[in-house]
Amino acid sequence: MDLQHSDAIMIMGSNMAECHPVAFRWPMKAKARGAKLIHVDPRFTRTSAMANTYAPLRAGTDIVFLGALVxxxxxxxxxxxxxxxxxxxTSYTNAPTLINPEYKGPEDLEGLFSGWDAKTQKYTTKTWAYQTEMAANEQPGNQPTQGQTPGGQPSQGQPTQQAGTPSTQPNQPGDDAQSFGARVGKLVGPPPTQDRTLQDPQTVFQIMKRHYA
Structure with missing residues (x-):
């Protein structure tokens, strides 16, 4: 377990010593080799007793505490x-990922996020999505249909197929895998756009920085 090699461990909202005693041995091994163990919880528990630092907080203020750390x-x-x-x-979090340019935060909308509907008293999260860039050959309408070349002309040696006519072509090796990959691709979507310099104001990092300023 990587925990035993840590220099500092923060346990938040969990009484790990009693609820997960087997796993708790790894923080204890880290502490034995000099690591600092911090416990953040409204209650003082056995985990708190074993920690180097116990940080009590009021129930419901977790985000304020974490925002202060950020x-x-x-x-x-x-x-x-x-x-x-x-x-x-930049390598292991979504900090460099760009958010929809229409997104606005509480600092812009007097305490609300973009997408708030006053009538329904609910948020629509469309503007919270990642920005993406689809490759040109993935754009709708750019794929040649069966029996056509990319320019839209019937291909030589390939019979055209009338709509509604069952295909007489046998399944090719890998067809199932390709169709499965295509289905998964539609669910996952194209990769999000990133700015690894973290300078774009629509990166997750800059939005978080403004939010917790």
Whole structure:
């Protein structure tokens, strides 16, 4: 377990010592080799008793606590001077991913997010989606139909097929795999657009930075 090699471990909202005693041995091994164990929870439990630091907070204020940590980190000297942190964030989180340019946050809309419907008292999340770039050959209408070349002309040696006529072509090897891949691709969608410099104002990082400023 990687936990035993950690230098600092924060357990939040979990009484790990009693609820997951087998897994809790790994934080204890890390602590034995000098790691700092931090427990954040409204209740003082056995996990709190084993921690180096117990941070009590009021129930329901978890996001405020985490937002304060985010604000502290991105304004810290280590974040701005040590490349490891930015390399990790850009490679292993969604921080560089771009959000729909129509997205607006509470700082722009007096405490509300974009998509709020006052009549239904609900949010529509269309503007919260990632930006994506579809390749030109994936755009609708750019795929040649059966019996046509990419220019739209009937291909030589390939009989055209009338609509509604069952295909007489035998299944080719890999057809099932390709159709499955296509179905999965439709569910997953194209990859999101990213700005690995983290400078674009619509990156998740910049939105989060404004939100917790």
């Amino acid at each position: 604000n502290y980190i991105i304004n810290s000297k280590r974040w701005n001077e040590e490349p490891f942190f930015k390399e990790y964030v």
